[in-house]
Amino acid sequence: MKDLNLLYVFEALWRERSVTSAAESLGVTQAAVSSALKRLRASYGDKLFILIGRRMEPTAIAISVAPALLESLSLVRKATGVPLPFVPEQSHRTFTIRTRDIGEVVCLPGLYQAVHNVAPEVKLRTLFTPIEETVPALGNGRLDVAIGYLPALEQDIHRKKLLTQRYVCVMRKGHPFESRKLNAKALLAQDHLLVEYGGSGHLVLERALVDAGARDRIKVRLPQYMSAVHVLIESDLVWIAPEILAAKLSRHYPLAYQTEPLGLEPFEIGLYWHDRYHRDTANKWLRSMIVSLFADTGSTPATEDFHTLALPLG
Known part of the structure; x- marks a missing residue:
């Protein structure tokens, strides 16, 4: 393939499976990608990518030549040592x-x-x-x-x-502990909301509550942070959350927060x-x-x- 730019277009189409997305990832117009695809098809005598539903899926020929083309592009990048400019x-x-x-x-x-x-x-x-x-x-x-x-x-x-963050206890405005200091004993006596998701480092929150004997105090479990806010403002639940999020949300919702008393490590x-x-x-x-x-x-x-x-x- 004499035109190196066609390799970049092939790589983008292989990755994105969309002319529009390939153009966006390359920072060029959709017409430029379509023109390059036309030249690629002429070079191989094959359509290479066919629209199936909403995705441009590779043909058998494209699948067969992809490893060599992508490896060639990788070698070119390593050999030149000059990344493509980004404007x-x-x-x-x-x-x-x-x-x-x-x-x-x-x-x-x-x-x-x-x-x-x-x-x-x-x-x-x-x-x-x-x-x-x-x-x-x-x-x-x-x-x-x-x-x-x-x-x-x-x-x-x-x-x-x-940046480094710490955890805080978040609650609704008007919560019984809004203006009172939560010590560990008082915190563990509260009902808790927990945002959970495997793979996140925040699994430490559940471990801390369970280890402290508050397993049965976890009353609501959610997979999303933003839905937690709406449960919190209509209940007396306490939510241990990152301070940067609590500060942001408290500007827009009737929330209060204070330092958590369990001694959780910053993250x-x-x-x-x-x-x-x-x-x-x-x-x-x-x-x-x-x-x-x-x-x-x-x-x-x-x-x-x-x-x-x-x-x-x-």
């Missing part, structure tokens, strides 16, 4: 961030404004993948980065600590990305925007350098 002011790219609703609430409003000011045509998308699917999704480009408390993300993953909110995209200029730009956003929150920003973890996925 945010001209880009139409869509960046996909793996986060839960907590990350959307805390991070997305500020990130959108920061990105929009610099790159008005760049789009943001959030996607929540199970923990076991997140590393593959970061590796194949379906996800650009992940944000959160994700200690299980390790294999071939880079991590940047964004780190991190930014994660795959080694495959460590030097990718677009990915680096997005990471810099996110790091700057957290540095401007008023919380203590991270000071450690970027580093790679190469341990098996837990």
